[in-house]
Amino acid sequence: MNNTLRLSEIAGVGHYVPNRVVTNADLTGLMDTTDEWIQERTGIRERRWFEEGKDTTANMGANAARKALEMAGLTPDDVQLIVFATLSPDYFFPGSGVLLQRELGIQAPIPAFDVRNQCSGFVYALSMADQFIKTGMYDTVLVVGSEIHSSGLDISTRGRAVSVIFGDGAGAVVLRPSTRAEHGILSTHLHSQGEHAEELIVKEPGSNRNNRVEYVVANELDMYPYMNGQNVFKHAVVRFPQVIKEALDQNGYQPQDLDMLIPHQANLRITQYVQQKMGLPESKIFSNIQRYGNTTAASVPIALSEAVQEGRIKRGDLVCLAAFGSGFTWASALIKW
Numbered sequence: 131m132n133n134t135l136r137l138s139e140i141a142g143v144g145h146y147v148p149n150r151v152v153t154n155a156d157l158t159g160l161m162d163t164t165d166e167w168i169q170e171r172t173g174i175r176e177r178r179w180f181e182e183g184k185d186t187t188a189n190m191g192a193n194a195a196r197k198a199l200e201m202a203g204l205t206p207d208d209v210q211l212i213v214f215a216t217l218s219p220d221y222f223f224p225g226s227g228v229l230l231q232r233e234l235g236i237q238a239p240i241p242a243f244d245v246r247n248q249c250s251g252f253v254y255a256l257s258m259a260d261q262f263i264k265t266g267m268y269d270t271v272l273v274v275g276s277e278i279h280s281s282g283l284d285i286s287t288r289g290r291a292v293s294v295i296f297g298d299g300a301g302a303v304v305l306r307p308s309t310r311a312e313h314g315i316l317s318t319h320l321h322s323q324g325e326h327a328e329e330l331i332v333k334e335p336g337s338n339r340n341n342r343v344e345y346v347v348a349n350e351l352d353m354y355p356y357m358n359g360q361n362v363f364k365h366a367v368v369r370f371p372q373v374i375k376e377a378l379d380q381n382g383y384q385p386q387d388l389d390m391l392i393p394h395q396a397n398l399r400i401t402q403y404v405q406q407k408m409g410l411p412e413s414k415i416f417s418n419i420q421r422y423g424n425t426t427a428a429s430v431p432i433a434l435s436e437a438v439q440e441g442r443i444k445r446g447d448l449v450c451l452a453a454f455g456s457g458f459t460w461a462s463a464l465i466k467w
Contacts (some may be wrong), residue, residue, distance in 0.1 A: 137314030138263035138271075140465065141306040142204070144197025145435035147178040147299040147422060148185050152280075157294055162287040168294045173398020177297030177423030179280035187220045188229035190300035191276035194431070195234060198272070202304040206234035209304075210268040212242035213259045215251030215275040215427035217332075217456075218282065219244060230274060248330075249394050249455020250320075251275060251427035252301070253463055256451070257318035259305050260463075269307055275427035276300035282332070284354040292355045295397070297423030301431025313446075313466045316381045319373055322459040326365065329358040330456040362458075366396060369460040370404045374452050377464035383448065385409055389467075390443050394453035395419035395429040404452075416442060426455065443467055 153176040154165035168174055180190070191214065199205060214227035221229075225244035247254040252275035259271040279296035283289060308314035334352040339345045346353060370393060378384060385408045393401050398419050405415045416437045425432060430451050437443045447467040454460040 135264045136266065137308040137312070137316070138260050138305045139308040139310075139314035140303045140467075142198040142200065142202030142304040143302070143431065143435040143438050144194045144199075144201065145299065145301040145432040146190050146193035146197070147432070148180045148190070150179045150181055151176055152179050154294070160285050161290045161293070163290050163294060171399070172295055173417075173419055174295065174423050175420045178299055180278045180298045185278065185298070187216055187218055187276045187278050187300075188226045189233050190278075190298070191226065191230050191274040191302060192233035194276070194300040194302035194435070195230065195272055195274055197435075198302040198304045202306065204270065204304060206236050207238070208270050209234070209236060209272045210240055211259070211262055211271045212240065213245060213255040213271065213273045214242065215245040215247065215255040215273070216277055217246060217248045217251065217426055218278045226276065247427070247459050248457065249396060249424075249426045249429070250453035250457070250459040250461045252430045253318070253451055253453045253461035254320055254459070255427075256303070256305075256315070256463055257320055257461065260315045260318055263305050263307055271305040272302065273305060273431075274300065274302045275429075275431045277426050277428045279426070282354070284351070289354055291359060292357050295424045296355075297425050299422055299425045299428045299432050301428050301435050303431055303434070316464045316466055317377055318461065318463045319376050319380075320459075320461045321369070321373065322457050324457065326361070326458040329361050329458070331356050363397070363400060365458055366400050366454045367403045367407070369454045369458070370400065370452055371407045373460050373462040374404075374408060374450055377450055377462045381464055383464075387448055388414055388450055389447035390437060390449045391415045392430060392433045392437060392449065392451050394455065395422065395433060396424055396455065
């Protein structure tokens, strides 16, 4: 084992989204809403919903992972650790990380674990994976964010404020030791503020009930996501710029040095506010929420994968990933690509 700290780099990226496209017009047949109402508040035009019997949280993650491994010139058997970010695991337990291991056909008894940090889950997972590379414990780490929201939403007028926002999908990256000096993940920054835990929450089924099944049957609305939208927005537009600036400051950069900012795709209005606050041109910020909605832990890796595919990120670029969400938790990663 090499105990000398080293940088890790993203050697491969990939993403997968279900085939089923659900437009705002489609939602008007399920609830009292309009395309204009949704776009004005969120910027979303359409999202993807999973297909039962075809898509699972684990196999969507596996589809994204295969693409990332192919880009890295590796096979599933090269993976030494799996870090799986999700708030929508296939089972209450075990976690989806071990299911991903099975989906990829990895026979070696490698470690796999889940990260439950919701919207900031992927950046948290990336930070954890980075530490394993830095210390020399592992050389190839697979980091995945995958979500199925659509099966747990209140698809009605009552739940429209939340249900129009979320979509399904998966993204993945492969981390390897950097082969270039001063290139790779320069730093990661993680924060939380638990006093706001109930501002964005799925409360049930919780374990703190004598009979959780009976409670859920009698209180089924508590199984749907609740969001205090105004408060989440108020905190997000503060924490996003803070954590981005924290990463830049630690590494001696200014906002104008950024080549690409990839924020968690929470709300296009939040992204536009952050862009304005940071003084960035539209060309330096990546948004795909219009097509996929908010895919929580999958949103950053899906956006990163698309940005790479589209040539928006090139070798040597300075890239920042940032996220904010339930918990409240927020995080950033600064990368010399």
